[in-house]
Amino acid sequence: MKKMLVFQTDFTYKEGAVAAMYGVVKSVDSDIEIITATHEIPQYDTWSASYRLYQYIDFWPKGTIFVSVVDPGVGTSRKACVAETENGYYIVTPDNGSLTHVDRYFGIKTVREIDETVNRLHREDNGAVSIFHGRDLFGYCAARLAAGIIDYEHVGPEYDVSEIKRHPIMEPSVTEEGIEGMFEINDPNFGNLWTNIPLTAFLKAGFKMGDMIHTVIYKGADIVFDRKIPYFDSFGKAPDHSVMIYNNEINKMGLAEVIGNLCEDYSLGYGEEYRVVFRHE
């Protein structure tokens, strides 16, 4: 396969960090093709980093190497690692929760801690040690791997996959009353919220297109939304500014405010503190 690296970070393009990191990659091997997944992960949001990897990873060719740098713990004891996934990819990332969803939905087969004595860029003019790990550690190590200078075994010592840091995920569950799960992520362009409840489970629980479904949203112990809303296959079927349930692009249930922003207008978010329940009555 072509030598290539796919990057996601929270750096933005507002300063020179992306360009410096990409330069290091090209200095290792100018044949490596650099592909930008995004540099707009919300700042320090390792949950989003984790979710986005899961959203797109398995659309890529087997063997693709991903570099994810959302790293609030740079300079702390969090490990810098390369994970090998069960479905055949490599992810170069701080081990800080960024592997949560890929581990949960596809599985991590093995993981290795990057050996900084070998796979970190040390420049002569650096009197002191820089802490820009995206450039000097993750980008550099990934480039060596993509270039074939090292293979996976030479990233550094393997450690047990059970040690990988994971964010808690509340699994969806069917109850007598209906089905419940969590908000895994939002669609930042429209303010829609995506649950972790698969369409198949939702249908199996007995819900049908066109149903009015009693929907309760908890934030911690508080009920922050409690209303009957329809399940439709098209936003055009519900009135403007009404809230509806739909099947999203990865076949899980989503909630949307038609021609509106559900997150903003109802002060809702995603992550472990949100629980959503669809009830039969």
Add this chain to the structure above:
Amino acid sequence: MKKMLVFQTDFTYKEGAVAAMYGVVKSVDSDIEIITATHEIPQYDTWSASYRLYQYIDFWPKGTIFVSVVDPGVGTSRKACVAETENGYYIVTPDNGSLTHVDRYFGIKTVREIDETVNRLHREDNGAVSIFHGRDLFGYCAARLAAGIIDYEHVGPEYDVSEIKRHPIMEPSVTEEGIEGMFEINDPNFGNLWTNIPLTAFLKAGFKMGDMIHTVIYKGADIVFDRKIPYFDSFGKAPDHSVMIYNNEINKMGLAEVIGNLCEDYSLGYGEEYRVVFRHE
């Protein structure tokens, strides 16, 4: 020529849609070079999608394949198509008005509806049909075309170019009083407005550099701007915050507020409802 695809969408980089779409392209053929024209077309704005294609398309090598996904009608009966242009390019796009300007200024030679039975990605794990056409239909079909897996004839059945959906464009016209046209687009960074009146027609109508020109702007039937303003070749020649006429980068007449934002400060926009008249007196 090198295998390559040029993408424009309204997806933004705020979530994983671009990365999933690009992954599908690389899975079809990892040798395809992916070039980002922009992912910041205003949401659902097929007029802007159409204009931007027209603005840059003929600076690319003949044979280049463009993918434009601004698709408010996803899930409706709008066709998914590949258009062959008179000037030698291919555009993979929903047929929803996104071809308006290229058709008007360069011409569409032929158009084919994408055969979804062949040129759409169907994944095993998709119990239900996903509606992310950017990834599964436009990106996938374009990649097959760029890779040479299919040629243009195998995109799907040809249909008549007269059936292509077009937004109405008011042609510029010379009158006894002067010349009139419409605002085709804005410059979002500065708030300037670009008319569809060519410099050549403007000069032929008798206007000259330095003239004070009676300029009237209609929004529907209402006059929303009525003033004598100068035609200059440099923003430095007019006082700050004054409005002036200039020749833009594609040699059509533009209006600008010097060190200001014309669109915002005068509540002006672009599209079919705006008409601009330059009068001799």
Add this chain to the structure above:
Amino acid sequence: MKKMLVFQTDFTYKEGAVAAMYGVVKSVDSDIEIITATHEIPQYDTWSASYRLYQYIDFWPKGTIFVSVVDPGVGTSRKACVAETENGYYIVTPDNGSLTHVDRYFGIKTVREIDETVNRLHREDNGAVSIFHGRDLFGYCAARLAAGIIDYEHVGPEYDVSEIKRHPIMEPSVTEEGIEGMFEINDPNFGNLWTNIPLTAFLKAGFKMGDMIHTVIYKGADIVFDRKIPYFDSFGKAPDHSVMIYNNEINKMGLAEVIGNLCEDYSLGYGEEYRVVFRHE
């Protein structure tokens, strides 16, 4: 080395300018790989353009050609040039201050004015001369250089490096009281400010990790900040919203407001009018 060009501009992706410029490059030679450093340099800010080049340039392979288009003076008499740097790179740019930092920190070896009769794109359908130099002049000339159609000697006539336009930089200096310098740039994502005082000089002046350091900031003749603040190696060591000194990713001293935005909350900026003094007492 692979044919490639690295671009930075203030165009944004909000309109079609980037795509038109990249199309010209590919029309010259479709084998040229195009890499986006950033298109989000603050509008017209040649100081930032200069700083960003300096921040990332020497992480790239020797021989890399950079194109920087931040060009408030387009249409004026500012020169369009290609500079050859002492450390082995080429920069295609308007000569408007964008070479300041690379010249200061790495050195410019030679510079040539682009010969527009040869190295500017003239299209048949251009009745009038377009003023989009990013596309027709800088992008086009850089592509010819990257493709090997011309070599550096054929860019145009050489002129003396002393004629290059430079922004004034106040050099850091050690005094009896401590050390002083300027704010060179900010970190736009967090509002931190970066001085031009190297860590080595700072340490040599006698400051140590953990010290409370009397810090005075001048804007012109006015004192706009005057306070004792700590020098730490981690943001976690200072209370939220407190201001601290740290060593940044290029080993110069920076100032940050912990979990806050120093630029905004203290109305501070960067550039020649700001002076910062670290005093022993």
